Structures are given as C-alpha cells and as structure tokens.
Amino acid sequence: MRIGVDIGGTKVAAGLVDSSGAITHKTRVPMISAGTAAAGFSAVSAAVETIFAAAPEARAAVTGIGLCSPGPLDPARGIVINPPNLPCWRGFPLTAEVERVFGVPARVDNDANAAGLAEVLWGAGQGYANVFYATLGTGIGAGIIFDRKIYHGRTGSAAEGGHVTIDYRGPRCGCGKFGCIEALASGPAIARLARAKLAGGTRSQILELAGGLDEVRAEHVGAAFREDDAVATAVLEEIALLLTVWLGNIVDLLEPDCIVVGGGVAEMMGPFFEKISCNLPRWAINQRAAEIPLVMARYGADAGIAGAAALCE
Amino acid sequence: MRIGVDIGGTKVAAGLVDSSGAITHKTRVPMISAGTAAAGFSAVSAAVETIFAAAPEARAAVTGIGLCSPGPLDPARGIVINPPNLPCWRGFPLTAEVERVFGVPARVDNDANAAGLAEVLWGAGQGYANVFYATLGTGIGAGIIFDRKIYHGRTGSAAEGGHVTIDYRGPRCGCGKFGCIEALASGPAIARLARAKLAGGTRSQILELAGGLDEVRAEHVGAAFREDDAVATAVLEEIALLLTVWLGNIVDLLEPDCIVVGGGVAEMMGPFFEKISCNLPRWAINQRAAEIPLVMARYGADAGIAGAAALCE
Numbered sequence: 356m357r358i359g360v361d362i363g364g365t366k367v368a369a370g371l372v373d374s375s376g377a378i379t380h381k382t383r384v385p386m387i388s389a390g391t392a393a394a395g396f397s398a399v400s401a402a403v404e405t406i407f408a409a410a411p412e413a414r415a416a417v418t419g420i421g422l423c424s425p426g427p428l429d430p431a432r433g434i435v436i437n438p439p440n441l442p443c444w445r446g447f448p449l450t451a452e453v454e455r456v457f458g459v460p461a462r463v464d465n466d467a468n469a470a471g472l473a474e475v476l477w478g479a480g481q482g483y484a485n486v487f488y489a490t491l492g493t494g495i496g497a498g499i500i501f502d503r504k505i506y507h508g509r510t511g512s513a514a515e516g517g518h519v520t521i522d523y524r525g526p527r528c529g530c531g532k533f534g535c536i537e538a539l540a541s542g543p544a545i546a547r548l549a550r551a552k553l554a555g556g557t558r559s560q561i562l563e564l565a566g567g568l569d570e571v572r573a574e575h576v577g578a579a580f581r582e583d584d585a586v587a588t589a590v591l592e593e594i595a596l597l598l599t600v601w602l603g604n605i606v607d608l609l610e611p612d613c614i615v616v617g618g619g620v621a622e623m624m625g626p627f628f629e630k631i632s633c634n635l636p637r638w639a640i641n642q643r644a645a646e647i648p649l650v651m652a653r654y655g656a657d658a659g660i661a662g663a664a665a666l667c668e
Numbered sequence: 669m670r671i672g673v674d675i676g677g678t679k680v681a682a683g684l685v686d687s688s689g690a691i692t693h694k695t696r697v698p699m700i701s702a703g704t705a706a707a708g709f710s711a712v713s714a715a716v717e718t719i720f721a722a723a724p725e726a727r728a729a730v731t732g733i734g735l736c737s738p739g740p741l742d743p744a745r746g747i748v749i750n751p752p753n754l755p756c757w758r759g760f761p762l763t764a765e766v767e768r769v770f771g772v773p774a775r776v777d778n779d780a781n782a783a784g785l786a787e788v789l790w791g792a793g794q795g796y797a798n799v800f801y802a803t804l805g806t807g808i809g810a811g812i813i814f815d816r817k818i819y820h821g822r823t824g825s826a827a828e829g830g831h832v833t834i835d836y837r838g839p840r841c842g843c844g845k846f847g848c849i850e851a852l853a854s855g856p857a858i859a860r861l862a863r864a865k866l867a868g869g870t871r872s873q874i875l876e877l878a879g880g881l882d883e884v885r886a887e888h889v890g891a892a893f894r895e896d897d898a899v900a901t902a903v904l905e906e907i908a909l910l911l912t913v914w915l916g917n918i919v920d921l922l923e924p925d926c927i928v929v930g931g932g933v934a935e936m937m938g939p940f941f942e943k944i945s946c947n948l949p950r951w952a953i954n955q956r957a958a959e960i961p962l963v964m965a966r967y968g969a970d971a972g973i974a975g976a977a978a979l980c981e
Contacts, residue, residue, distance in 0.1 A: 485821065501814060501819070508924070509798070510923065510956055512920075512954045513922055513923035515954065518920045521833055521834065522835060522837065523834045523913045523951075531950065531953075532952070534834075597836075600836045603833070603845065604833060607832060608810075609826055610822045610825050611821070611822065639828075640845065
C-alpha cells in the first residue's frame with residue numbers, strides 16, 4: 356500500500372493505492388503556491404493526513420509516498436528546482452521533507468513520467484518492457500519507459516514528446532519552437548482548427564454546442580463528432596493524421612513494445628485509434644509499425660495519483 | 669583482440685581491432701550477393717582468413733567476430749532476415765555459421781547501431797552512458813546507445829533517426845514518408861539544394877568544381893564552402909538549421925549525454941557544430957540543450973569494422 360500525491364499549481368490530490376493499482380481512497384486540497392516553502396508543504400501534509408484519517412489502517416501499512424510535482428525536478432535527489440507554477444519551492448528538498456515528516460521512503464517525478472510508469476505496472480502497458488506514454492490534453496506530455504523503468508535522460512528532461520516538431524515551418528508553439536505536436540493537436544489546437552473551418556460561416560453543431568465561434572473548445576468538437584457532425588469529423592480526421600505523423604517519428608526512433616495514450620484529447624480520439632495504427636506504416640519506415648498496440652490509458656483524471664504511487668514500486 | 673566484419677551489398681571489409689579500438693589490420697574483398705547463401709558466406713570467410721594470414725597471432729588470440737550486415741536482422745538470434753541488397757541471405761543464420769567455422773562467439777547488428785557502440789566504447793562518446801549517434805552521408809543512419817548498450821526496440825528496428833520527419837508537408841523521402849531529415853540534409857539533398865540555388869544562373873565555385881549543374885554533388889558544395897563560396901555557405905547554413913531542428917527533436921525525446929556524428933556530410937558540417945549546439949535551445953524545449961556535447965565521430969570509413977568489433981565487447 357502506497358500513497359500517491361499529485362501536486363499542481365492550484366491543488367494537491369492524494370490517494371491510497373493498492374498493489375493492483377486500484378485507488379481506494381482519494382482527496383483533494385488547495386495548493387499554496389506563493390509564500391514560504393513550508394506553506395506549500397503544509398498542503399501536501401494536509402492531503403496525506405486526510406487519507407490517513409479516512410483509512411487509519413494505512414498509517415502503519417503504507418510503504419512509500421510518491422509525488423508528482425511541477426518541474427523542473429531532480430528526481431534522483433528528490434529536489435524541486437525552480438518550477439514557474441510553484442515559486443515557493445525553488446530548490447525545495449521535497450522527498451527529504453516527506454520522509455522526515457511521515458517516516459517512509461518518498462520519490463518524486465513529473466506527472467507524465469509517473470503516469471507512464473503506472474500504466475506499465477498496473478494499466479494498459481502491463482506486460483511490456485518499453486512503452487511510450489503520452490497524455491493528450493491542454494498540453495501534450497510524455498513518458499518513456501525502458502525496461503520497466505522511467506527513462507530520464509541527462510538532467511531529467513527527456514521524454515518531452517509534446518515538443519517533437521513535425522512541421523518546423525508551421526505554427527509557433529508556446530515553447531518557442533514551431534510545429535510541435537502540442538501546437539498542432541492539443542485541445543487548444545483542435546479548437547483553433549475548428550474555429551478556422553467555421554469562420555467562413557459553415558453550419559455545424561459545434562457552434563450550437565459552443566454558443567458562438569469564440570467559445571469553441573475541443574470538447575464541443577468532440578461532442579459534435581459523436582453526433583456525426585461533418586466539420587467535427589473533418590477536424591478530428593486532420594488531428595488523427597497529425598498524431599499518426601508524430602507517432603511515426605516515435606516508432607522510428609524508439610520502436611516501443613506498446614503506445615499508451617491518455618487525457619481528454621485521447622478519449623476524444625479513441626474512435627480513430629485503429630485508423631492511426633493502420634496508417635502508421637505510411638509514416639514510419641518500420642513496416643511492422645501497425646503491430647504495435649496503440650491503447651487507451653487505464654488512468655484518466657487520476658493518472659497523477661496512480662503515477663505518484665507507482666514511483667514507490 | 670576481435671575481428672570486425674562490415675558486410676555490404678558489393679564488398680566485405682574486415683579488420684583486426686585491439687582493446688583500445690585501434691584497427692591494426694584491414695582487408696576488403698568483393699561480396700557475392702546473388703546465388704547461394706554459401707557463396708555469400710565464402711566472401712566473409714575469405715575476408716577473415718586474409719586477416720589471419722596477415723596477423724597469424726590473431727588466430728589464437730581473437731575472442732570474437734562481430735559483423736555488420738544489411739538488414740533487416742534479428743540481432744538477438746544472429747539471423748539475417750530478408751535484406752533487399754543481399755537476396756542470397758534470406759533467413760541466413762549468420763552468427764551460427766561464423767561460430768561453426770571459426771570457433772569463436774559471433775554477433776551481428778546493423779552498421780549504425782554498431783558504429784554508435786564503437787564510439788561509446790572507444791571513440792568520441794567514451795565516458796557517456798546514453799549517446800545518440802548518427803552517420804550523415806548518402807543516407808542518414810542512427811544508433812541509440814542506452815546505458816552503454818545498443819537499444820534495439822521491439823523487433824530491432826529502433827533508431828531509424830534518418831526518418832524522423834521535421835516537415836510532414838515537405839519533400840518525399842525514399843522511404844515513402846515526407847520531410848524526413850534524410851530527404852532534407854543527406855548528401856543528395858545538399859546537392860539538390862545547391863542545384864536549386866544555382867539554377868537561376870548565379871555564379872559559384874560549385875559549378876566550376878562540378879563542371880556543370882547536373883554534375884553538382886555534395887562534395888563540390890563542401891569544397892566550394894572551404895573556398896568561401898557564397899552559395900555553398902548559404903546551402904550549408906540551411907543544412908545546419910535543418911540538422912538543428914532534427915537534433916532538437918532528438919534532445920527533447922532522449923536528452924542524451926552526448927551526440928556523436930560521423931560520415932561525409934558530418935565532416936563537411938564540422939565548421940557548423942558550434943553554431944548548431946548554440947542554436948539547439950531554440951529548437952528544443954530543453955533549455956540546457958547547448959550543454960550536450962556535439963562531437964565528430966572517431967571512426968570515418970572504418971566505422972563498420974570498428975562497430976562490428978564493438979559488438980563482441
């Protein structure tokens with residue numbers, strides 16, 4: 356039994372996770388991201404204490420506390436370096452503090468790395484050694500699991516899969532590069548593409564659901580697609596192609612045993628997974644690319660909790 | 669002491685390699701790529717026997733014979749699967765045959781994987797655990813070394829770094845994808861870019877060296893660049909940008925400890941390495957990307973021999 360703590364800029368979610376990866380108790384408290392490091396840490400303590408209060412047997416049984424924290428991090432030393440979203444924790448020795456307060460081993464990593472590990476240990480990537488995990492949502496994050504362990508790279512910054520460019524002359528990404536898959540196929544990019552297609556006055560359920568062109572978000576596109584809307588279908592087909600090109604690059608570099616995708620955009624794109632797999636050999640030199648399972652993540656909104664807990668395996 | 673054998677569609681090169689990676693004896697014989705598997709194998713035997721004849725002490729001292737063979741291969745089982753350039757060896761158990769004939773352990777891998785390993789063991793990547801190796805020439809090959817071992821992926825087809833696309837709406841690559849770095853920055857792509865710039869009638873030493881527009885090859889661009897030719901400089905600056913974008917993707921996915929590049933185009937691009945490194949943070953979300961050493965390979969034309977020998981370490 357282990358506790359997973361998912362720390363964000365505005366909230367801390369924590370859960371008790373059993374040996375099959377099931378989350379048996381969950382809580383969520385506000386994060387205190389400004390002020391002192393201790394104030395921020397008090398939110399983490401409060402979340403963990405809430406779990407112990409709900410499951411008193413856990414206090415003796417928990418063998419580790421894992422944490423996902425905004426980066427950059429030094430996972431090996433358990434230190435939060437200088438997260439833009441958590442200014443209070445610059446250089447904060449998070450795992451040492453958790454170990455001191457709760458008396459059990461603690462580990463920290465970024466959320467996509469951790470979520471990828473949880474999928475390999477308990478989820479859709481179970482049974483595979485080398486897995487590429489991606490979370491497709493407002494941003495696109497990734498985790499590379501080699502030999503059932505997180506691959507960190509030189510300083511812990513590997514697996515920035517969302518910032519692989521497939522179109523260096525394309526639109527600018529928030530990161531400063533051009534044509535990153537995050538700039539092309541994230542939630543905001545889906546909304547942008549839909550708005551562009553609708554700007555000419557085309558009728559679509561997307562507009563009815565959104566209430567106006569400026570209000571269009573990715574979830575409206577997803578909902579309209581489920582109603583067979585033609586514009587929504589065209590938008591998601593373009594996104595499917597972009598994801599195919601991107602995954603082709605991943606396969607040609609890493610040839611993973613399995614590709615696991617999660618997040619809101621992944622759920623929206625589920626009906627296209629088979630098509631993406633089939634088309635992968637067109638966008639990979641690897642002619643056996645279609646054999647690589649492309650599967651939906653087990654963990655949705657709880658990926659951070661499960662991932663954090665997986666760090667303690 | 670080990671023997672490295674580099675098998676191509678038209679020749680077999682072999683060398684005796686000492687424990688520091690120095691190639692002390694070398695030979696080259698024609699490959700017999702049509703006909704029976706045994707005929708093809710006789711060329712390998714002849715190359716190895718030539719080495720033994722030149723260095724008789726090697727017959728007792730050699731601890732392994734490594735081989736680079738055209739793929740696809742099954743490195744784990746030592747089998748050549750169905751190489752387009754070596755039709756005689758479809759399903760051929762190459763390492764078993766070498767072990768039977770020469771009585772020492774044998775290993776096989778593709779040339780870029782093997783050359784990458786040689787660089788890590790004995791060359792420009794020495795001292796690093798995770799290295800991205802690329803050979804830039806007529807094609808672009810790559811090898812990924814993780815934890816000082818070749819990373820093969822699911823079926824041995826990982827590390828096809830030359831077929832990472834950075835421009836999916838760009839020119840078609842020989843592999844069928846669009847905008848692969850091989851289609852944009854290999855030797856033939858450099859020649860194509862130079863011809864395009866010269867087609868309007870611009871004066872350039874490239875044309876004098878080549879003798880005509882249709883005769884322009886990458887080496888003419890390299891030679892003209894060394895003479896400060898403006899068109900050649902403009903061409904190689906464009907190539908440097910394309911390589912920067914591509915390496916940015918590699919860094920964002922793999923964050924290697926070191927990047928080693930070899931091959932004729934790499935030698936031509938040597939004067940741009942520092943600029944590529946400096947610009948890498950513009951094309952990587954990793955803001956420490958410029959710290960990653962970008963270095964010239966130790967092995968040039970002998971990369972296959974050294975690589976093959978490295979497989980026996």
